[in-house]
Amino acid sequence: MARSNFGVVRLTAARPSGYISHSFCMLQGWELVVFEGTPMTNSAGGFIFADENCAAVTINTQLPANRAGHSAISTGSEALLCGGYTTNQMSWPGNGNDMECWWFTPAPYPRFDFLKLKSGSPVPTVRWGHAMAEDPKLGHALLFGGISKGSTVLNDCWVLQVSNSVDPSAQYEWLSCTPTAATALKPMPRYGMGAVFQESSQSFFLYGGFAWTGTRFASMSDMWVLEDFADILKVKWSQVNAVSDKPTTRGFHAMWLSGYTIFTHGGQCTGGAGISSIRSDTWSFDVFTKVWKQFGTSDASPAASSLAVAPLSSTVAVAFGGLGSDNSPTTDCVYFDAKSGWTKADPAGARPPRSAGHSALYDNDSFQMLVSFGVALGPRLLDDEWSLD
DSSP: OOOOBEEEEOBOSSOOOOOSSOEEEOOSSOOOOBBOOOBTTOTTOEEEEEOTTOOEEEEEOOBOOOOBSOEEEEOSSSEEEEOOBSBTTTBOOSBTTBOOEEEEEOSSSOEEEEOEEOTTOOOOBOOBSOEEEEETTTTEEEEEEEEEGGGEEEEEEEEEEOOSSOOTTSEEEEEEOSOOOTTOOOOOSEESOEEEEETTTTEEEEEOOEEEOSSSEEEBOOEEEEEOTTSGGGOEEEEEOOSSOOOOOBBSOEEEEETTEEEEEOOEEEEEETTTTEOOOEEEEETTTOOEEEOOOOTTSOOOBSOEEEEOSSSEEEEEOOBOTTSSBBOOEEEEETTTEEEEOOOBSOOOOSBBSOEEOEETTTTEEEEEEEEETTTEEEEEEEEEO
16 A cells, blocks of 8 residues: 555644544545634634645634534535533533534635524534434434433434535534334433444444443443434334344444445453453444454554544545553554455654544545544643544
């Protein structure tokens, strides 16, 4: 594989002060960007974009307030960032109990735009540790669960009706996709689960996470699917029963999709390595045969939770960072190939600091991945963004 390069996207002046569960994403071709601005409570902010001629272009815009535990997904040419907490899981960004979301648009210049909602649209409550995925066919964003105020664990489901062409200046609407029948099955309330959306079956898959059992939080190994998503009024949850051995319980694992195969790696659970009970195993799940398959481990297999994996193709994915077995963030950058397993990478130049909890997005057009925010050694919250070419 060709040598890759990390390039820093420097945040300066009044800026978001960093996120745990940071995003790791590939967006449309840009290199160095300098952000400058203020939180959304002050509309006088802006940021500076350094163009290809190194000329500074100041753009007046708002920026998200600092946060952690949020989720970020790609919605095509834009990314959507939702939720999170701001200080020790005690303060919440947003308006009262309403969860806030932001668009990130990379071209023609990088900018954040607050998600505008239609009048009367319901709004998911504030939360962190939730799961999000995109329906690539309809362009909709899906959200499930997490933890809200008062340590309330959630199992609600929401869909943001977007379209295949995002307009950050337009108004959108959240709709509940939680089945309302009294006898309807649904997953236990939980956080730290993985989620993917399988396009051809229009199904939203969830796996693992930490659920409230009634007496304590416990890591889970169950998989659920929200079926028939083509009609939001007919959606229903069903538990997926594998016909093979399956991974042990875990939460805050990496999870990604390739065709009809779901991959999961690492995570945190009982029986793992080190003081954080970290896993280093990789599994695949065939959504049709319902068979789990474990991949062989090697020295390159990252033992980490809260790491981010971005699929680059139908067989290859790249991972960065995570929380290692010593309970410290790492700077590991590794590639996964379904045919050969994990391989350590050594990107040229500087690289992001040790970080954990980030998410990953990949842009096929620019062949770039963006690493943004997270928690580093200290611990300290990060406020930087990096692109991997």
